[in-house]
Amino acid sequence: MTAMLEVRNLVKQxxxxxxxxxxxxxxxxxxxxxFLGPNGAGKSTxxxxxxxxxxxxxxxxxxxxxDALANPIMAKTRIGYLPExxxxxxxxxxxAFLNFIASIRGLGAKQRRERIAAITERIELRRVMEQPIxxxxxxxxxxxxxxxxxxxxxxxxxxxxxxDGLDPNQKFQVRDLIRELAPEKAIIISTHxxxxxxxxxxxxxxxxxxxxxxxxxxxxxxxxSRFHNAVxxxxxxxxxxxxETIRADLIRVPGVASVEPDGDRRxxxxxxxxxTVTDGVSQLAxxxxxxxxxxxxxxxxxxxxFRTITQGN
Amino acid sequence: xxxxxxVFRRELAGYFATPVAWVFIVIFLLTTAAFAFYLGNxxxxxxxxxxxxxxxxxxxxxxxxxxxxxxxxxxxxxxxTIELLLTLPISxxxxxxxxxxAAWAFVGIALSLTFPFWLTVSYLGDPDHGVIIASYxxxxxxxGGYLAITSCLSALTQNQVxxxxxxxxxxxxxxxxxxxIVLDFVSGWAPEMLVDQIAGFSFITHFQxxxxxxxxxxxxxxxxxxxxxxxxxxxxxxxxxxxxG
Numbered sequence: 001m002t003a004m005l006e007v008r009n010l011v012k013q014x015x016x017x018x019x020x021x022x023x024x025x026x027x028x029x030x031x032x033x034x035f036l037g038p039n040g041a042g043k044s045t046x047x048x049x050x051x052x053x054x055x056x057x058x059x060x061x062x063x064x065x066x067d068a069l070a071n072p073i074m075a076k077t078r079i080g081y082l083p084e085x086x087x088x089x090x091x092x093x094x095x096a097f098l099n100f101i102a103s104i105r106g107l108g109a110k111q112r113r114e115r116i117a118a119i120t121e122r123i124e125l126r127r128v129m130e131q132p133i134x135x136x137x138x139x140x141x142x143x144x145x146x147x148x149x150x151x152x153x154x155x156x157x158x159x160x161x162x163x164d165g166l167d168p169n170q171k172f173q174v175r176d177l178i179r180e181l182a183p184e185k186a187i188i189i190s191t192h193x194x195x196x197x198x199x200x201x202x203x204x205x206x207x208x209x210x211x212x213x214x215x216x217x218x219x220x221x222x223x224x225s226r227f228h229n230a231v232x233x234x235x236x237x238x239x240x241x242x243x244e245t246i247r248a249d250l251i252r253v254p255g256v257a258s259v260e261p262d263g264d265r266r267x268x269x270x271x272x273x274x275x276t277v278t279d280g281v282s283q284l285a286x287x288x289x290x291x292x293x294x295x296x297x298x299x300x301x302x303x304x305x306f307r308t309i310t311q312g313n
Numbered sequence: 314x315x316x317x318x319x320v321f322r323r324e325l326a327g328y329f330a331t332p333v334a335w336v337f338i339v340i341f342l343l344t345t346a347a348f349a350f351y352l353g354n355x356x357x358x359x360x361x362x363x364x365x366x367x368x369x370x371x372x373x374x375x376x377x378x379x380x381x382x383x384x385x386x387x388x389x390x391x392x393x394t395i396e397l398l399l400t401l402p403i404s405x406x407x408x409x410x411x412x413x414x415a416a417w418a419f420v421g422i423a424l425s426l427t428f429p430f431w432l433t434v435s436y437l438g439d440p441d442h443g444v445i446i447a448s449y450x451x452x453x454x455x456x457g458g459y460l461a462i463t464s465c466l467s468a469l470t471q472n473q474v475x476x477x478x479x480x481x482x483x484x485x486x487x488x489x490x491x492x493x494i495v496l497d498f499v500s501g502w503a504p505e506m507l508v509d510q511i512a513g514f515s516f517i518t519h520f521q522x523x524x525x526x527x528x529x530x531x532x533x534x535x536x537x538x539x540x541x542x543x544x545x546x547x548x549x550x551x552x553x554x555x556x557x558g
Binding site for chain 1: 320402404
């Protein structure tokens with residue numbers, strides 16, 4: 001299967017500053033790729049190069065087998081793009097704005113009406129269609145930007161922070177929409193919200209200093225966490241033994257590497273080499289008669305992986 | 314072609330979506346009238362022509378055209394919509410032309426609303442309509458020249474005030490390049506040929522020969538090629554900024 005989108009050794013320099021430093025990846029139909037990374041890591045710059053807003057200093061972008069640098073117009077017809085901040089002409093209404101986009105994208109009058117109706121229905125834009133965009137709330141503005149990106153039913157969707165500024169309900173809606181679209185399209189989203197990656201992405205790439213520093217499924221990235229497979233134990237009630245006593249017991253359970261406190265009442269038991277220590281820990285807890293408030297295996301902590309990888313320690 | 318027409322229509326409608334269009338048209342008509350009557354002695358001259366109206370037009374354009382054109386690209390940069398526009402399937406030349414033609418059409422609309430002058434002289438006397446038509450064509454072409462300069466320079470900045478000031482200065486140089494203000498600067502050291510060249514760029518010289526009733530192809534070609542060159546530079550700037558960031 002050939003990739004919908006193929007990026008090879010993309011480099012962007014602004015003067016002496018290298019914003020993107022040799023990024024390569026492929027996205028297949030059905031994949032949702034999440035770009036993660038600190039501000040200024042090069043996520044948006046990479047997106048701007050894929051969509052043809054910025055010209056790369058070096059490297060290639062291939063959209064559905066079309067060289068996007070040699071045939072920019074043809075490549076752009078296949079891409080739907082939500083730029084950072086969802087820019088739109090402020091004095092236009094969403095209705096006029098979407099008509100404008102549809103017309104530039106060459107949709108016929110009938111198709112235009114149907115698509116605009118379907119999309120504005122899907123993302124609940126109907127009731128603001130005749131208000132100037134500058135008077136809309138941040139959430140509605142973002143949805144106008146999304147509608148614009150989806151209008152021509154593109155094969156490739158590039159969404160720069162699609163849920164930024166949305167309230168929790170709207171975030172849920174947008175993630176739902178992305179999941180719904182995913183099987184038919186190749187999608188790239190960038191986000192600061194780590195749980196969003198687990199919620200919608202089939203694959204995540206962590207970018208720092210213009211390079212890809214990690215690339216894998218959200219599960220694989222979580223597997224890199226030192227919390228992965230650790231057992232978290234919460235003790236309840238008064239008269240519990242103190243942390244040092246508990247640690248002295250737990251550290252003797254086979255496979256346990258170390259024991260650390262996590263807040264007031266929690267204890268994290270780290271296994272050696274991601275071994276499973278659940279049984280040993282639970283047997284010990286019942287043997288000692290500890291009152292257990294919570295007991296679970298940590299899948300790994302994305303924020304910790306993110307910090308470790310992007311700060312390089 | 315289709316995409317260019319779409320941009321053209323959006324831009325032209327954009328002028329009328331805000332008070333900008335109406336403010337501009339009212340001020341344009343008031344100032345042309347004031348100039349024609351007070352400075353140009355429209356009635357006192359006792360001539361059935363529109364010379365007193367057209368003579369001062371370059372000086373009005375000098376401020377009003379940059380005011381119309383300053384937003385063409387700088388506003389797109391400021392609001393970030395340039396990123397949207399340039400990632401749509403439209404070529405840079407089509408986007409530049411669509412925007413320029415919309416602004417030009419708008420100036421054309423404002424210019425056409427000066428028709429009562431024409432009616433007045435026709436009523437009061439027997440003007441040479443050929444000269445008046447030629448003068449209107451010349452006025453429109455000259456507006457295109459000022460507008461192409463402004464459009465090009467507005468692509469350099471996201472600040473509309475800077476776009477306005479720089480465009481006005483450059484337009485001023487083109488307006489007066491046939492007069493001592495500019496020629497004294499260069500005539501001391503530059504070869505005669507260069508001085509003649511610079512004098513040849515004067516909007517006023519070319520425009521005056523048109524409104525004087527002499528339709529010389531060279532004057533028309535001058536304005537047309539000036540528009541072409543500045544719009545080409547406009548396209549280069551947009552393309553260049555993609556790579557320079």
